[in-house]
């Protein structure tokens with residue numbers, strides 16, 4: 001049997017591992033027998049040499065099985081999960097999850113926190129007074145069964161391999177590798193117990209994948225590996241060349257999600273939520289076509305069923321459901337300022353990552369994993385791509401806890417909104433399914 005050093009050398013020299021070798025690497029690392037510096041070396045070798053199709057499946061399986069696996073069998077029917085690769089203003093889960101649950105789906109979701117310019121569902125939920133993202137597994141499963149929805153933080157015992165490996169990749173320049181991203185995302189989904197997974201791969205200036213080609217490769221691999229491990233997987237490529245909706249920042253996004261569940265949300269967020277929701281209803285076996293699913297979802301919004309499910313979900317996780325009727329109960333920065341357009345013209349587009357960074361400068365995001373976020377900080381854009389503005393028109397309102405945060409954030413935001421003379425073509429929300 002080759003030693004760990006020999007396995008690293010094999011990968012360094014471009015050789016393929018066996019399933020047993022991959023399992024041994026993952027197990028040794030999780031058990032603490034393989035130190036960080038050896039895993040870091042292996043990750044860099046894998047980053048540079050790649051992993052083949054089988055190795056990626058084996059790595060994903062070994063990571064998923066590195067800790068507890070959630071057993072959702074007490075929940076009837078097909079359990080679905082939805083995952084976004086991350087973007088700016090992406091509050092889709094807050095809308096889609098209660099929406100599909102109100103139509104009979106069971107959605108079991110473990111979410112992450114925001115890092116860098118992208119937001120995280122857990123931070124958004126925690127901006128609701130009292131909301132807890134920490135549920136014991138038995139309560140998580142019971143809530144999915146009884147209300148149709150639970151969204152929690154991943155426990156330390158689920159996919160510990162990913163927890164350790166992701167932290168190491170973050171500081172060793174080995175994050176942007178397709179096989180490593182695929183194994184990281186899919187292993188968490190497999191350990192989370194869902195039968196069917198909808199993956200929303202974001203593409204554009206605010207996403208991890210900046211071009212359609214890159215996103216297509218990632219989507220194809222996510223689908224292949226998920227299916228190889230026995231899950232139904234659907235992947236969509238959706239636009240992140242501008243923030244989704246108008247709000248960027250935790251409580252501000254919850255407020256926009258609530259408006260969307262009432263049928264008063266921005267067009268792009270509503271369209272994305274209904275389209276993704278329809279796919280989830282089909283995956284969950286609740287409707288036979290996406291058209292039927294979309295009709296059911298729109299009806300749920302119109303009749304107030306979606307909002308009712310949102311309230312039940314919030315209350316079940318300790319939050320104050322009254323926020324759904326009175327969004328002034330959500331935190332909001334003490335001070336606000338308006339950023340205006342410097343010249344007249346059409347909004348050509350955004351440096352969407354820059355918009356996310358501006359929200360971070362206001363206090364809405366974190367630079368390091370242990371930074372705290374200000375739930376009431378963020379910004380609300382007044383414009384979308386293609387809108388006409390005159391010099392001096394508002395382009396965004398910024399919220400923070402103190403005025404000192406405004407200067408850097410306003411300048412970052414101003415530089416991230418591009419105004420030009422001609423009206424640009426509107427990019428479709430969905431690039432590909």
Ligand code: URA
Pocket residue numbers: 085166175180181182184185
């Ligand atoms: N998201 C993940 O969960 N893992 C990655 O590797 C990249 C994005």
